[in-house]
Amino acid sequence: MSASAGLLEPSASVGGCADAPVLRERGQREVFCGLTGIVWLHRKMQDAFFLVVGSRTCAHLIQSAAGVMIFAEPRFATAIMEEKDLAGLTDTNDELDRVVDRLLARRPDIKLLFLVGSCPSEVIKLDLSRAAGRLSEKHSPNVRVLNYSGSGIETTFTQGEDACLAALVPQMAAAPANAEQTLLIVGALPDVVEDQFRRLFAAMGIQRVEALPARRISDLPSVGPNTRFLLAQPFLGDTARALEDRGAVRLDALFPFGAEGTTDWLHAAAVAFGVDEMTFRTVVAPGRERATRALEKVRARLEGKSIFFFPDSQLEVPLARFLSRELGMIPLEVGTPYLHRTHLAKELPLLPSSTRLSEGQDVDRQLDRCRDARPDLSVCGLGLANPLEMEGLTTKWSIELVFSPVHGFDQAADLAELFARPMNRRDRLSDAIVPARPSRREVVACN
Amino acid sequence: MQLTVWTYEGPPHVGAMRIATAMTGLHYVLHAPQGDTYADLLFTMIERRGARPPVTYTTFRARDLGTDTAELFKTAVIDAHARFQPQAMIVGASCTAELIQDDPAGMALAIGLPIPVIPLELPSYQKKENWGAAETFRQLVRSLTKVVERTPMESRRPSCNILGPTALGFRHRDDVVEITRLLERIGVDINVTAPLGATPADIVRMGAADFNVVLYPEIAGEAALQLQKMCGQPSVKTVPIGYGATLDFIHEVCALTGLDPAPVLEGVPSRMPWWSRSVDSTYLTGKRVFVFGDATHVIAAARVASEELGFEVVGMGCYNREFAREVRAAAASLGLTALITDDYLEVEDAIAALQPELVLGSQMERHIAKRLRIPCAVISAPFHVQDHPARYSPQMGFEGANVLFDTWVHPLVMGLEEHLLHMFRDDFEFSDEAGASHLGGHGAGSARPDQSSESVASTEIALVSSEIVWAADAEAELKKIPFFVRGKARKNTERFAAEHGMATIGVETLYDAKSHYSR
Numbered sequence: 001m002s003a004s005a006g007l008l009e010p011s012a013s014v015g016g017c018a019d020a021p022v023l024r025e026r027g028q029r030e031v032f033c034g035l036t037g038i039v040w041l042h043r044k045m046q047d048a049f050f051l052v053v054g055s056r057t058c059a060h061l062i063q064s065a066a067g068v069m070i071f072a073e074p075r076f077a078t079a080i081m082e083e084k085d086l087a088g089l090t091d092t093n094d095e096l097d098r099v100v101d102r103l104l105a106r107r108p109d110i111k112l113l114f115l116v117g118s119c120p121s122e123v124i125k126l127d128l129s130r131a132a133g134r135l136s137e138k139h140s141p142n143v144r145v146l147n148y149s150g151s152g153i154e155t156t157f158t159q160g161e162d163a164c165l166a167a168l169v170p171q172m173a174a175a176p177a178n179a180e181q182t183l184l185i186v187g188a189l190p191d192v193v194e195d196q197f198r199r200l201f202a203a204m205g206i207q208r209v210e211a212l213p214a215r216r217i218s219d220l221p222s223v224g225p226n227t228r229f230l231l232a233q234p235f236l237g238d239t240a241r242a243l244e245d246r247g248a249v250r251l252d253a254l255f256p257f258g259a260e261g262t263t264d265w266l267h268a269a270a271v272a273f274g275v276d277e278m279t280f281r282t283v284v285a286p287g288r289e290r291a292t293r294a295l296e297k298v299r300a301r302l303e304g305k306s307i308f309f310f311p312d313s314q315l316e317v318p319l320a321r322f323l324s325r326e327l328g329m330i331p332l333e334v335g336t337p338y339l340h341r342t343h344l345a346k347e348l349p350l351l352p353s354s355t356r357l358s359e360g361q362d363v364d365r366q367l368d369r370c371r372d373a374r375p376d377l378s379v380c381g382l383g384l385a386n387p388l389e390m391e392g393l394t395t396k397w398s399i400e401l402v403f404s405p406v407h408g409f410d411q412a413a414d415l416a417e418l419f420a421r422p423m424n425r426r427d428r429l430s431d432a433i434v435p436a437r438p439s440r441r442e443v444v445a446c447n
Numbered sequence: 448m449q450l451t452v453w454t455y456e457g458p459p460h461v462g463a464m465r466i467a468t469a470m471t472g473l474h475y476v477l478h479a480p481q482g483d484t485y486a487d488l489l490f491t492m493i494e495r496r497g498a499r500p501p502v503t504y505t506t507f508r509a510r511d512l513g514t515d516t517a518e519l520f521k522t523a524v525i526d527a528h529a530r531f532q533p534q535a536m537i538v539g540a541s542c543t544a545e546l547i548q549d550d551p552a553g554m555a556l557a558i559g560l561p562i563p564v565i566p567l568e569l570p571s572y573q574k575k576e577n578w579g580a581a582e583t584f585r586q587l588v589r590s591l592t593k594v595v596e597r598t599p600m601e602s603r604r605p606s607c608n609i610l611g612p613t614a615l616g617f618r619h620r621d622d623v624v625e626i627t628r629l630l631e632r633i634g635v636d637i638n639v640t641a642p643l644g645a646t647p648a649d650i651v652r653m654g655a656a657d658f659n660v661v662l663y664p665e666i667a668g669e670a671a672l673q674l675q676k677m678c679g680q681p682s683v684k685t686v687p688i689g690y691g692a693t694l695d696f697i698h699e700v701c702a703l704t705g706l707d708p709a710p711v712l713e714g715v716p717s718r719m720p721w722w723s724r725s726v727d728s729t730y731l732t733g734k735r736v737f738v739f740g741d742a743t744h745v746i747a748a749a750r751v752a753s754e755e756l757g758f759e760v761v762g763m764g765c766y767n768r769e770f771a772r773e774v775r776a777a778a779a780s781l782g783l784t785a786l787i788t789d790d791y792l793e794v795e796d797a798i799a800a801l802q803p804e805l806v807l808g809s810q811m812e813r814h815i816a817k818r819l820r821i822p823c824a825v826i827s828a829p830f831h832v833q834d835h836p837a838r839y840s841p842q843m844g845f846e847g848a849n850v851l852f853d854t855w856v857h858p859l860v861m862g863l864e865e866h867l868l869h870m871f872r873d874d875f876e877f878s879d880e881a882g883a884s885h886l887g888g889h890g891a892g893s894a895r896p897d898q899s900s901e902s903v904a905s906t907e908i909a910l911v912s913s914e915i916v917w918a919a920d921a922e923a924e925l926k927k928i929p930f931f932v933r934g935k936a937r938k939n940t941e942r943f944a945a946e947h948g949m950a951t952i953g954v955e956t957l958y959d960a961k962s963h964y965s966r
Contacts, residue, residue, distance in 0.1 A: 033482025055542040060457040119543035152482025383487030390497030
C-alpha cells in the first residue's frame with residue numbers, strides 16, 4: 001500500500017475538493033446525447049450492431065458525430081419513425097420486426113443487436129425492452145437482442161456507454177460462489193490499451209482478467225461474488241451498480257490517467273489479489289518510469305497554465321487531477337455533466353481547493369465565467385471551440401479525449417500532448433494573423 | 448419505419464437553423480431535448496464559423512417532462528431576448544418537442560415581447576432540411592416584408608433581391624459575390640440579399656425591389672412565390688450555373704429590365720469555352736458521367752456535362768423529392784430515367800451497375816466513388832469541411848464556369864496520370880506498391896479494394912466471380928486495363944461469359960467480350 005501511498009501525498013490544500021461546494025445550474029446544455037456512444041462502442045464490440053429507433057434528427061446526429069466512418073458499412077443504423085408510425089396507422093412493433101428482419105438478413109455476421117432508445121421513442125413510450133425480448137426469441141440462438149436508452153432526455157454523451165454496458169450485465173453468466181477470484185476491467189478501452197493492462201496484470205500474477213465489454217459476445221465474462229472490478233472510466237454509475245447487484249465488488253481507485261492514476265488503479269487490483277509490494281513495484285516501475293520521463297518534456301509547456309473545463313464526458317475531474325498534479329496546470333473551473341461522488345472519492349481530494357466544481361450547465365452563464373477568467377486553455381465541445389478561438393481563447397476540443405487512447409502509462413504523454421498542442425500552435429502562429437474579435441456581422445460576412 | 452445509415456438531409460429544424468445562422472439580428476428558440484445542440488457544430492466546424500449559431504435550445508430532460516417543459520420554454524425565450532436583443536425571433540419545436548405538444552407558438556406570443564416573434568410549424572416526421580429552410584424563409588417574408596409603392600423602372604436603375612443563400616449552403620458565399628458583381632455590371636442594383644447576411648430589418652424592405660433572383664429554388668422558391676403574391680415581384684428563374692446557363696440568366700434579366708446585355712458579354716467573360724475546345728480536352732469526349740445531388744445542382748451539372756464538356760451523361764438523379772418533376776424532365780431530355788431516392792444504397796447500386804468514368808455528386812457519392820475507384824467531383828450539398836474552402840470558388844456565373852471546368856477535369860487528368868503509372872509499373876522504377884494518388888490511399892499500390900467494406904456492390908461482384916473463374920492470364924490481362932474502366936470491363940466480361948455458358952474466363956474471352964460490347 002505504501003508504494004502508491006507515496007504518490008498520494010496530500011496536496012497543499014488539505015481535503016482538496018472533497019467537500020467543496022458544487023455549482024449546480026439549470027439552463028441550456030451544450031452536450032451530446034448518449035446515442036453518440038455508439039460511435040466508439042461499435043468499434044470495440046465486433047459482432048454487435050446498434051439500431052437506433054428514433055427520428056431523422058437521431059440519424060443526422062450520428063452521421064455528424066461519426067464523420068467519415070459512416071461510409072465503411074458501419075455496424076449501426078437508425079430506424080427512422082415516420083408520420084404513419086406515430087399516427088398509429090401501422091403497428092410500430094410490426095414495423096420494427098420488419099426492419100430488424102431485413103437488417104439481420106443483410107448482416108448474417110451479427111450476433112448481438114442493440115435496440116437503442118431515443119428521445120422520440122421514449123416520449124411515445126415505445127416498449128423496446130419487450131421488443132428486444134420478442135426479437136431475441138425469434139432470432140435465437142443466432143442473435144441476442146438487447147435494449148438500452150441513449151436518449152438525450154436521459155443520458156449525456158458517455159452515459160450512453162454506461163446504459164449499454166448495464167444492459168449487458170444481466171447477460172453475463174453467474175459465476176459460482178466458490179469460483180476463483182477474477183478481475184474485471186469495466187469500460188470500453190482501445191484494444192492496445194486493454195492489452196497493455198492485461199500484460200501488467202499477468203506480470204503481477206493476476207491470471208484471470210476479463211473485460212466488459214468483451215470484443216465478442218461469445219467472450220462475455222461471467223460475474224459473481226468473487227468478481228472484483230476496476231472501472232476504467234468515471235461515467236459507469238449504472239453499470240457498477242448492476243455488477244454490485246450481482247455480488248461483484250468494485251475496487252476503489254484513481255482512474256488510470258497519468259503515472260499517478262495508473263499506478264493507483266493497478267495497485268488497487270494488486271492489493272485485492274494479494275500481490276506482494278515488491279512484485280507490484282517491480283512490475284509497474286518500468287512503465288511508471290517511462291510515463292514520468294515522457295511527461296517531464298510536456299510539463300515545461302503546461303506548468304502554471306490555467307485550464308477551464310466545460311461539461312462533456314465526466315472525464316473532467318480525473319483529467320483535471322492529472323493535469324494539476326502531474327503537469328502543474330491550474331484548474332479554474334471543472335464542469336461535469338454529472339458528478340458521481342462515490343466513484344470520484346479518491347479523485348476529488350486531489351484537486352486544488354481553489355478549483356470551482358460545477359455540475360450541469362447554463363451554457364451562456366458558463367461562457368460568461370470563462371470569458372471573465374480568460375483561462376490559458378478551455379476544454380469544450382466543437383460547438384463552442386471555434387467561437388471561443390475567435391474571441392482569442394485557446395481551446396482543446398473535448399471529444400478527442402474520448403476517442404483517443406489516453407489511459408495507462410504509455411499513453412500518459414499522448415494525453416498531455418493533446419492539451420499542449422493547441423497552446424504550442426497558438427505560440428507558433430504569428431501574432432500578426434490573430435483575428436481581432438469581430439462583430440457578429442463581420443463573422444457572417446467572413447463565412 | 449425507414450432503415451437508414453446515411454441521410455442526405457437533416458430534419459427540418461436544421462433547415463430553420465440554416466436561415467437563422469445566415470442572418471444577423473434574428474434569434475431562434477428551439478424547444479428540443481438535451482443533445483440536439485449537436486447541430487451547432489455543423490456550422491462551427493464545417494463552415495468554420497467564429498460565432499455560435501444564434502439558437503437557444505431549451506434542452507429539456509426526462510425529469511422536466513410534464514408541465515415543466517412549457518415553463519422551460521418561456522424562460523428560454525425571455526432569457527434569449529434579454530441576452531441577445533434580437534430584432535426578431537423565430538420559435539419552434541424539434542422532433543421530440545413536437546410529440547410533447549407544448550405549443551411554442553402560443554406560449555411565445557403570450558409572453559408579449561416587444562419584437563416580432565414568428566412561430567414555425569415544421570413537421571419533423573414528414574419533412575426534411577430543405578423544406579424546413581424554405582418554409583422558415585417564407586414565414587419570415589410573409590410576417591415581415593412590407594408592401595411599398597415603386598416608381599416606374601424606366602426612370603432609374605432597376606433593383607432586385609437575391610434570394611436563397613444560407614448558412615451550410617454549397618458555395619453560397621462565393622455564388623453571392625459572383626452574381627452580385629454580374630448583376631451590377633448588367634446595371635441592376637441589389638436591394639437585399641437574403642437570408643445570408645440579411646437582418647430582419649432588411650427582410651422588411653424587400654418589397655422595394657423590382658424583381659427577385661432565385662439562386663436556389665430549394666430554399667427560395669416558396670419565398671419568391673410569396674413575394675410575387677404580396678408585392679407583385681416577378682422572379683428570374685434561370686439558375687446561372689455553367690457558361691450557357693449564365694448567358695441565359697443575363698438574357699432573362701435583360702428581358703425583364705430592358706437593359707442591354709452586350710456590354711457584359713464583351714471580351715472574354717469566361718475561359719471555360721476555350722479550355723473545353725482546346726485539343727487537350729479532346730479526350731473528354733463521350734466520358735461517361737453519373738450526376739447526383741440536389742435537384743438544382745444536378746440539372747445544371749447535367750447541362751454543363753453534356754453541352755459544355757462533351758461528356759455523356761449516363762445517369763442522373765436527386766435526393767430531394769420536392770423537385771423530382773424537374774429532374775425527371777431534365778433526365779428525359781437526355782434520354783434517361785431519373786433516379787429519385789434518398790437511400791444511398793440505391794445510388795451506390797446505380798453507380799456500380801453503370802460503371803461511369805466520372806461521378807459528380809455530394810460528399811456521399813464521393814465516398815461511393817472512392818470505394819468503387821471511380822474519379823469524382825463534388826457538386827452539391829451535403830458536403831464536408833474541405834468543400835467549404837478558403838479560396839474563392841463559386842459555382843455560378845463566369846468564374847463559376849471556370850471553377851467547374853477545373854474541378855471536374857482535375858480527377859480525370861489525375862486518372863490519366865495514374866493510368867500512365869500503371870502502364871509502366873513493371874519498369875524497375877515503378878514498383879507496384881509505389882503509385883502516388885489523389886484518391887487518398889486508393890492509389891496504385893495501396894489500392895487494394897477495401898477488405899473491411901461489405902458493400903452491396905462488392906458482394907455482388909464477388910458472387911459473380913465465385914461462379915465464373917478467371918484464368919490467371921486473363922486476370923493479369925485485366926490488370927493492364929486502366930483502373931477506371933477495369934470494373935466495367937470485369938463486369939462486361941463476366942456477363943458475356945455467363946451468357947455464353949462459359950465456366951472459365953481466358954484472355955480470348957476478355958477480348959471477345961470487349962468486341963461484343965463495343966458494337
